[in-house]
Amino acid sequence: MDFVKEWISSILIAAFIINLIDMLLPSGNLKSYINLALNFIFIFIVITPIINNFTNEMSIEDKILKEFNEFQYGYNEKLMAFDKNIDKEKIRENYNNYLKESINLKLEEQGYKLESIEIEGNEVKNLVIKELKTNKNSNNESKEKIEFKESENCKEAFSESKVHEENIKNTLNKVFKVSIEKIKIN
Numbered sequence: 001m002d003f004v005k006e007w008i009s010s011i012l013i014a015a016f017i018i019n020l021i022d023m024l025l026p027s028g029n030l031k032s033y034i035n036l037a038l039n040f041i042f043i044f045i046v047i048t049p050i051i052n053n054f055t056n057e058m059s060i061e062d063k064i065l066k067e068f069n070e071f072q073y074g075y076n077e078k079l080m081a082f083d084k085n086i087d088k089e090k091i092r093e094n095y096n097n098y099l100k101e102s103i104n105l106k107l108e109e110q111g112y113k114l115e116s117i118e119i120e121g122n123e124v125k126n127l128v129i130k131e132l133k134t135n136k137n138s139n140n141e142s143k144e145k146i147e148f149k150e151s152e153n154c155k156e157a158f159s160e161s162k163v164h165e166e167n168i169k170n171t172l173n174k175v176f177k178v179s180i181e182k183i184k185i186n
Helices: 002-024 029-054 060-082 088-110 151-176
Strands: 112-120 123-131 183-185
Touching (some): 060 088, 088 112, 088 123, 088 151, 151 183
Parallel strands (some): 123 183
Antiparallel strands (some): 112 123
């Protein structure tokens, strides 16, 4: 939501400045060229935030999930503060279950599953995830022999695994605001 507010305010400021410059320019041959240049600048100001939003590191799906999580937590907190008769533990439990499901769905996309989680308020205190072991080749006849390569290939595969784990940790950090130090991968 902040993105939209900033974008609209930058458009309004640019439109004001461009109109001010247009009014101050004397009539003449150069005015049409200056107007053309100002219009290109205005188009650039309008389009740049949109392009930056789509080329950002986080996908739109992750941004929506992040915003919805923040909204859900804020809504639950306001609901508990507003109504004294409401069962606060039940609301916290529902929010925690929602958060667990959201994290688990995100992890399953990457081939992991949620093993355990500790939540206090909106903050995840401890998160343990486990790699899913899927055997796509269950036929005994179609199994191929696995040969061990040189130590360099093993190191390369190990480093790729570490990079994948770091990417998962970074994604969880960005979307769910889970500290990287609190994520353990088994």
